[in-house]
Amino acid sequence: MTGLADSASQTPALAPLSLDQALALYRRMVLIRRFEDTVQVLFQRGEVPGTTHLYSGQEAVATGVASILEPRDRVAGTYRGHGHALSLGVDPQALLDEMLGRASGLCGGRAGSMNVIDLAHGLMGCYGIVGGSIGAATGAALALKRSGGVAVAYFGEGATNQGYFHECLNFAKVHNLPALYVCENNLYGEFTPMEDVTAGRIVARAQTLELPAETIDGNDLWAVRAAAAAAVARARDGGGPQFIEALTYRFVGHSRSDPGAYRKPGELDAWRQRDPLKLTRAGILERYETADEAQLDATDADVERQIEQMIAAGLAAPYPTPGPAAEFKA
Amino acid sequence: MSTVTFREALIRAMGDALEEDERVFLFGEDVAAAGGSFKLTEGLLERFGPKRVRDTPISEQAIIGTAIGAAVMGLRPLAEIMFADFAAVCFDGIANEIPKYRYMTGGQVSMPLTIRMCNGAGGGFGAQHSQSVENWFLNVPGLKLVVPATPADAYGLLRSAIRDPDPVLFFEHKSLFNTKGELPDAPAPIPLGLAETVRHGEHVTVVATQMMRHHAMRAADELAVAGIEAEVIDPRTLVPLDYATIAASVDRTGRLVVVQECPNSGSWGATLVARLVGERLEHLDAPPALVGAPDTPIPYSGALEELWIPSVERIVEQVKRTVSY
Numbered sequence: 001m002t003g004l005a006d007s008a009s010q011t012p013a014l015a016p017l018s019l020d021q022a023l024a025l026y027r028r029m030v031l032i033r034r035f036e037d038t039v040q041v042l043f044q045r046g047e048v049p050g051t052t053h054l055y056s057g058q059e060a061v062a063t064g065v066a067s068i069l070e071p072r073d074r075v076a077g078t079y080r081g082h083g084h085a086l087s088l089g090v091d092p093q094a095l096l097d098e099m100l101g102r103a104s105g106l107c108g109g110r111a112g113s114m115n116v117i118d119l120a121h122g123l124m125g126c127y128g129i130v131g132g133s134i135g136a137a138t139g140a141a142l143a144l145k146r147s148g149g150v151a152v153a154y155f156g157e158g159a160t161n162q163g164y165f166h167e168c169l170n171f172a173k174v175h176n177l178p179a180l181y182v183c184e185n186n187l188y189g190e191f192t193p194m195e196d197v198t199a200g201r202i203v204a205r206a207q208t209l210e211l212p213a214e215t216i217d218g219n220d221l222w223a224v225r226a227a228a229a230a231a232v233a234r235a236r237d238g239g240g241p242q243f244i245e246a247l248t249y250r251f252v253g254h255s256r257s258d259p260g261a262y263r264k265p266g267e268l269d270a271w272r273q274r275d276p277l278k279l280t281r282a283g284i285l286e287r288y289e290t291a292d293e294a295q296l297d298a299t300d301a302d303v304e305r306q307i308e309q310m311i312a313a314g315l316a317a318p319y320p321t322p323g324p325a326a327e328f329k330a
Numbered sequence: 331m332s333t334v335t336f337r338e339a340l341i342r343a344m345g346d347a348l349e350e351d352e353r354v355f356l357f358g359e360d361v362a363a364a365g366g367s368f369k370l371t372e373g374l375l376e377r378f379g380p381k382r383v384r385d386t387p388i389s390e391q392a393i394i395g396t397a398i399g400a401a402v403m404g405l406r407p408l409a410e411i412m413f414a415d416f417a418a419v420c421f422d423g424i425a426n427e428i429p430k431y432r433y434m435t436g437g438q439v440s441m442p443l444t445i446r447m448c449n450g451a452g453g454g455f456g457a458q459h460s461q462s463v464e465n466w467f468l469n470v471p472g473l474k475l476v477v478p479a480t481p482a483d484a485y486g487l488l489r490s491a492i493r494d495p496d497p498v499l500f501f502e503h504k505s506l507f508n509t510k511g512e513l514p515d516a517p518a519p520i521p522l523g524l525a526e527t528v529r530h531g532e533h534v535t536v537v538a539t540q541m542m543r544h545h546a547m548r549a550a551d552e553l554a555v556a557g558i559e560a561e562v563i564d565p566r567t568l569v570p571l572d573y574a575t576i577a578a579s580v581d582r583t584g585r586l587v588v589v590q591e592c593p594n595s596g597s598w599g600a601t602l603v604a605r606l607v608g609e610r611l612e613h614l615d616a617p618p619a620l621v622g623a624p625d626t627p628i629p630y631s632g633a634l635e636e637l638w639i640p641s642v643e644r645i646v647e648q649v650k651r652t653v654s655y
Contacts, residue, residue, distance in 0.1 A: 049454025049632050101454070101631030112456040112630025128458035129419060130388050161387035162419070189388050191364035197387035262364065319633035 014068075014229040019288045023299060025067055025221060026280050029059040030303045032083045033277060035092055036252070038307055039082065039099055039113075043256050047315065048099045052113045055083030057219075057251035060276035061184050062087035064224025065152060068232050072149040074124045074140040076133035079114035080184075080250075081126035084154055088121040093310050102317035109320040124151075131155060131164030134181065138168040141179035141241070150235045152180045157245075158189030160202050172241035173209050179241040180231050181206065184218065190254045191262050206243035218246030219276040222283060251275075331514055337507045339481035340370050342517075343488035344408065348378050351406060354492060357384040358393060358410030358446075367412050368448060368507060390416050394423035397443045398431070407443040408492055413455075414447035414463045414501060421466075428497045429472025441497045444488075450503035450541060451591060451639050457627035460504075460635075462540070462591045464568055467499055468598055474498040474522055475568040477539040481511040483566055486520030493519060503540040525572035527579065531559030533653050535579040537602065538589040539564055542640060546589050549645035558653050568598045573605065580606060584615035585652050589640055594622035616655035621648045 017025070036054040043052055055062070058080075066087035069075070077084030085095055090106065098105030099113055106116050114128040124140055127133045137153030144151055159165055160183060172179045183202055187194050206213040212234060217223045224246060231242035249271040253260045260268070284291045334342070347354050356374060362385040365372035375383040386393050390411055397407035411417050417424060424445065431441045451460040467473050476491055476498055478484040484502070491498035528543065529550050538546040543564045550560040561579050565572055580586050586606060588599035603618040621640045629635050 049635075050456060050459075050630065051453075098630075101633060105631070107630075109631030109634060110457075110627075110629050112454065114456055115458065115630075128456065129416065131419075158388040161389045161392075163389075163391050189359075190367065191360045192385050196385060320629075320631050322634055322637050 014226060019284070019291055022284050022288065023295060025063055026284060026296065027299045027303060028087060029063050029221070029277055029280055030300055031092060031306070032059045032063070032086045034303050034307045035082060035086060035096065038096070038311060040252070040256070042100065042311070048113070049101060050112055051255045051257070052099070053080040053255050054250070054252045055080055057271065057276065058184055058186060058248045059083055060221040060224050060280065061182065061218045061246045061248055062154065064221050065180075065182055065228040067225055068228040069122065069150070069152065071122065072144075072147065073122055074137070074144065074149065074151045075122050076124050076137040076140065076151070076153045077126040078133050078154055078156065079126060079128045080156070081114070081116060081154075084126065085116055085118060085121075085123050088118070088123050090116075090118045090121045090123060092306070093313060096310050096314045097317050100314045100317065101319065102314065103320040104317040131159040131162035134159065134164045134168045137179055137181070138172050138177060141172060141177035142175065144178055145175075148236050150178045150180055150232050152182060154182050154184055156189065157183055157185040157187070157194050157198065157202055159183075160205055161198065165205070169206060169209050169211060169241065169243070173211060176238070176240040178235040180228070180235055181211070181241065181243045183243070183245045184248055185245055186248050186250045188250070188254065188262070191258065193262070203243065203245045211241050211243045212239070213243035213245070215245040215247060218248035219274050219279055220283075221276065221280050248276075331512050333510050334481050334513045335507065336481045336484050336509050336511070337368070337370055339485040339511075339513055340488060340502065341372060341374065342513070343485045344371065344374060345377060347408070347489060347492040348374065348382055351492075353404065353406040354408055355382045355384065355400075355405060356408045356410070357386050357396075359386055359388055359412050361385060361410050366410070368504070370502065370507070371410070390420035391423065394420040394428070394445070397445070398423060398427050398441070401441045401443045402439055406492060409443065409445045411445060411447040413459045414449040415458050415461050417447060417463060417466070424467065424473070424499070425470050429470050432496065433472065440495045442495050444491045444494070444498045444500055446500045446502060448504050449501045450505050451628050451635060452505040452541065454630060454632055454635060455504075456630040460628040462501070464499075464501060465592055465597050468568065468601065472497065473569060476500045476522065476566070477568055478502070478566060479506065479540050479543040479564055481509070482513050482517065483520060483526075485513055485517050487522065487566060489519035490522050494522065498522070501540070505541050520566070522567045523570035523572055525563050525565045525575040527561060527563050527575065529560065529562040531561040531583070533559050533583060534561065534585040534587060534649055535576065535583045536560045536562045536587045536589060536645070536649065537565060537576055537599070538562065539566070539568070540591065542589040542591050545640065545642050546645055548642045549649065552642065552646050553649055556650070558649060560649060571598075571602070576602065577606065577610060581610065581613045584613060586614070586618040587621060587645070587649050587652055588618070589621045589645055591639060592623055593625045594620045595625055597622060616652045619648050619652050621645050
């Protein structure tokens with residue numbers, strides 16, 4: 001049996017995954033993809049109101065980072081947060097029920113797609129305002145300082161043009177906070193190509209504040225794990241805030257109403273060749289002699305069954321009824 | 331006269347304003363190449379080019395800060411903050427800088443800029459993308475607040491907002507974009523500060539804006555069946571507020587119900603009621619009433635959001651209570 005990819009050798013602390021562990025991560029990525037496909041279908045059927053921002057194509061980032069985290073860590077996600085939640089082990093049924101606006105939803109139907117939270121799984125919130133996750137994770141890192149815990153913020157490359165980004169990275173650095181900032185660079189801020197609205201390199205913005213920072217292949221689960229393991233280890237060890245720019249791509253539009261007409265010709269196809277699910281399948285087959293296609297196909301089929309059950313249960317769940325006028329007030 | 335959507339009226343107003351005054355330029359997130367997140371600026375980049383219609387980074391502070399500087403230099407910025415909720419990200423510019431410029435500079439510099447933003451619930455967009463935040467700015471002297479309910483008003487008021495020598499916040503309700511109405515072939519700007527009495531009645535004055543005006547009109551139809559004739563007034567601008575028109579109506583009906591898509595606490599409706607009670611108590615035959623939203627964030631689930639937004643039924647019930655007081 002072969003070990004991990006070469007990149008992992010830079011991080012002695014990262015133990016190789018067993019085949020079962022690798023299959024479990026693959027399963028989680030498939031679950032995220034099929035969950036997002038399902039939300040899209042249910043949205044088109046009118047069962048999911050408002051808007052949705054799907055994580056399809058970016059699965060390796062959250063799955064890889066989450067595979068390094070411990071229960072004492074905290075994660076702040078974005079409005080494109082279904083993948084952030086599922087990567088942490090959030091109950092997919094409760095998440096789907098939230099999308100459907102049901103009483104059994106993760107937040108009782110009060111949050112919806114953009115604002116889910118599940119403290120029991122380390123998800124401290126998802127933020128509908130661009131950059132909000134950066135502030136929240138910085139505060140969590142302040143609370144976690146010297147505890148060994150680490151706070152992770154996910155955000156898109158567009159958020160690096162917000163005040164939150166610059167103010168909070170500086171704050172975290174001067175206070176030496178155990179924060180990991182993960183920029184998921186999917187090349188588009190809503191409909192606008194990154195290069196039209198972004199000066200310089202994103203990773204350089206963190207480097208100028210003297211955060212350890214690197215740009216990685218966000219579609220390569222092993223590369224994400226290696227970078228996250230190194231960064232989290234440094235942060236746990238009092239090394240202060242860390243920065244990872246994960247290059248990735250969303251296979252769907254920005255939100256439900258976006259057909260993605262702004263994409264460059266051939267770009268989507270090129271990225272589909274580097275679909276993180278495909279790469280993970282290939283990576284498992286390459287790394288583990290006892291792995292075979294049948295195991296991976298069985299995983300796909302198993303997720304498919306789970307999703308079908310979830311849809312049926314979600315659509316049968318009751319809608320919420322209002323609490324007293326002062327519901328959820330302190 | 332032609333029938334246009336609210337969206338088409340906005341696009342036409344912006345196009346005509348860009349045509350009329352070369353100092354006007356439009357900028358915001360995805361307003362140019364994509365034609366707007368809600369397709370509210372479609373075709374304008376093609377007509378006026380990237381110098382006048384410009385995409386910005388996701389940087390609300392930069393958008394508003396830039397609008398300030400450009401206005402000082404004599405341009406007429408037409409900035410878009412995609413969702414009105416995001417105005418909180420650039421609150422400093424809107425609350426501390428823009429409205430105070432003319433006053434603080436002793437009248438040397440005005441701030442002829444317009445900030446367009448989408449407000450309004452009803453789409454299931456959740457607590458951070460659904461608010462009607464006009465009240466945030468009500469306590470900041472120096473800002474005009476425009477709240478159109480029809481395509482014709484959207485056109486006419488936006489033209490006036492852009493021409494105005496002072497800063498204007500222009501709110502576009504998401505649930506109205508596809509609604510239709512008549513627009514004259516050569517539509518004129520509508521002055522800011524003029525209410526429209528959209529229905530005449532003798533028993534009660536109902537004041538409402540944007541989506542709530544339409545709810546109020548449906549309520550008025552139902553009330554008419556019950557023999558109650560409501561006068562429905564759409565102020566169209568909250569600042570300046572056409573107090574005279576509302577007061578004259580209340581003097582006749584003796585009864586007031588304000589309908590607003592926001593919590594009543596700290597609201598324009600509460601401010602209006604306070605003034606009417608203070609100045610014309612002797613004209614009132616019943617306590618003025620507010621039909622607003624509960625003091626909670628806007629829920630995501632349709633089942634709850636529907637209860638949060640003031641409904642036609644709630645308006646009908648309140649008017650009946652007020653009239654039978």
